[in-house]
Amino acid sequence: MLPRKMGFRDYIEALEEERRKIQVFPKELPLSLELVTQAIEGCRQQLSGTVADYNLNGQSECSEQTSMDEGPAFEEFIPIKKRASQDSVEEEDDEDEDEQHSHQLKKTTSDKKKSDWLRSVQLWNPNPPPTKEDVPRKTNVVEVKRNGGAFQPFQRDEKSVVNGKANNGASAIGKAPSSPPVPATSSTGPMRIDSKKEEKGQAQRKQRRCWSQELHKRFLHALQQLGGADSATPKQIRELMKVDGLTNDEVKSHLQKFRLHTRRSPIMHNNGSSQAAPLFLVGNIFVQPPEYGAVATSTASGGELTTVSAPTGIYAPVAAHPPPVTHATIMKHSHSQERPNNHSVHSDSPASSSSTHTITAPSHAP
DNA sequence: TGAGGAATAT
DNA sequence: GATATTCCTC
Numbered sequence: 001m002l003p004r005k006m007g008f009r010d011y012i013e014a015l016e017e018e019r020r021k022i023q024v025f026p027k028e029l030p031l032s033l034e035l036v037t038q039a040i041e042g043c044r045q046q047l048s049g050t051v052a053d054y055n056l057n058g059q060s061e062c063s064e065q066t067s068m069d070e071g072p073a074f075e076e077f078i079p080i081k082k083r084a085s086q087d088s089v090e091e092e093d094d095e096d097e098d099e100q101h102s103h104q105l106k107k108t109t110s111d112k113k114k115s116d117w118l119r120s121v122q123l124w125n126p127n128p129p130p131t132k133e134d135v136p137r138k139t140n141v142v143e144v145k146r147n148g149g150a151f152q153p154f155q156r157d158e159k160s161v162v163n164g165k166a167n168n169g170a171s172a173i174g175k176a177p178s179s180p181p182v183p184a185t186s187s188t189g190p191m192r193i194d195s196k197k198e199e200k201g202q203a204q205r206k207q208r209r210c211w212s213q214e215l216h217k218r219f220l221h222a223l224q225q226l227g228g229a230d231s232a233t234p235k236q237i238r239e240l241m242k243v244d245g246l247t248n249d250e251v252k253s254h255l256q257k258f259r260l261h262t263r264r265s266p267i268m269h270n271n272g273s274s275q276a277a278p279l280f281l282v283g284n285i286f287v288q289p290p291e292y293g294a295v296a297t298s299t300a301s302g303g304e305l306t307t308v309s310a311p312t313g314i315y316a317p318v319a320a321h322p323p324p325v326t327h328a329t330i331m332k333h334s335h336s337q338e339r340p341n342n343h344s345v346h347s348d349s350p351a352s353s354s355s356t357h358t359i360t361a362p363s364h365a366p
Numbered sequence: 367t368g369a370g371g372a373a374t375a376t
Numbered sequence: 377g378a379t380a381t382t383c384c385t386c
Contacts, residue, residue: 208376208380233369248368253380256371 015040211254218243219254229259 019037211219222240226232234252241251 205375206381210379235368249381252369252371253382255369257379259370 012040012044209250215241215243215246216254219251219258223255223258229255229262 019040218241219237222237223229223232225240226236232255234248234255237255238246238248238251
């Protein structure tokens with residue numbers, strides 16, 4: 001990278017050109033812009049004769065480090081676009097790709113929507129994990145919960161469809177479970193499906209939602225209180241979870257999945273209730289988990305989910321935690337979307353998630 | 367009505 | 377293949 005003096009001019013020009021290009025996307029490439037600018041300055045100083053070592057170093061380092069050392073950091077920031085929008089509602093997130101040109105127009109409105117929406121999407125996290133930056137936002141969680149907005153059902157019915165992508169918007173915040181399309185006709189008739197489909201078409205099907213860590217924690221916590229997955233019923237769980245907008249079906253589904261997983265890996269089965277803590281294999285080591293999730297959950301959630309880990313906590317720490325993990329044994333998790341962490345893992349699957357959080361297990365009841 | 371489970375969709 | 381939603385049955 002370091003050009004020889006004779007090449008500096010060209011190099012600077014090249015850098016300037018680069019900068020011009022970057023300037024086109026100041027929002028997207030703020031750092032690049034800065035880096036290039038610094039590089040240019042450095043080169044200039046070089047040219048001028050005052051060779052400030054730091055410049056060279058800085059320059060080269062910048063470019064290199066950014067890619068190397070901070071690489072990972074960037075990865076975490078990849079979602080930046082989206083997050084950026086969260087932090088400062090000045091940016092458009094989802095729309096950015098296809099709507100850059102038009103976003104200006106929508107900005108105002110969409111911003112509002114977004115902010116509202118963002119506020120409400122804590123438990124449900126259709127989007128990937130938040131990062132550290134968001135940590136402080138846990139407060140949101142609280143609010144959300146309070147309002148019952150914890151659960152973001154995601155509705156995409158007719159109305160929301162309008163904007164195409166995102167708009168889960170606004171309305172969804174607190175309640176409105178998306179689901180119940182309800183059987184107006186209910187029925188038993190063979191036509192149920194057809195009629196529905198005909199009426200709404202595919203809109204009918206709820207969009208899939210992923211259970212966020214928070215949500216799952218609540219789930220586990222409820223499970224624990226109810227004596228485990230086997231004895232708990234969806235309705236009870238839902239009630240204990242106290243998540244607005246959460247439907248029985250959703251809980252049931254999650255429970256079903258949870259049970260399946262536990263069966264597959266019986267190891268951890270005693271959740272909630274229990275007792276003996278099973279050991280599970282983590283890598284080559286056997287670990288004694290809190291109790292499958294329940295545990296951690298309990299604590300945390302216990303009374304104060306609020307504080308907790310907010311989404312971020314969940315993920316961020318995760319990365320940090322060395323541990324545990326592994327869940328591999330248990331399940332593969334999956335959750336959703338891509339997560340920045342390389343670490344593998346974890347998280348969310350019913351099983352793992354909790355394991356993540358560690359311990360302490362005061363099981364208590366509300 | 368609700369639960370459990372299977373089928374289906376994503 | 378995993379996970380979520382919907383359907384079916386009890």
